[in-house]
Amino acid sequence: MSSSEPVELVMLQPGCYVPLVALQLLWRLEDAGFRIDLTVDGRLRIGPRSRLTTADDQSIRQHRDVLVALVRHCETVQ
Secondary structure, eight states: OOTTSOOOEEEEETTEEEEHHHHHHHHHHHHTTOEEEEOTTSOEEEEOGGGOOHHHHHHHHHTHHHHHHHHHHHHHHO
16 A cells, blocks of 8 residues: 555544554454454454465554554553
8 A cells, every 4th residue: 555545444433533443453353253452561462373474464464553653542442
């Protein structure tokens, strides 16, 4: 995706927007049965790592900060 293409955003709550592609990635990983959480020091943990494809790993790295924010958001609304 080039930087000139618009990014579609989703509002989680007023003032909190995330890229739709990151939310879809999180949903896809959850649907595939991956465990997604944060370590005690706030780092993203997805497993089992052995099941992640190279494309999954690339997408996770690309959207890591947003995925961390999404996991934190999910923890606060549960």
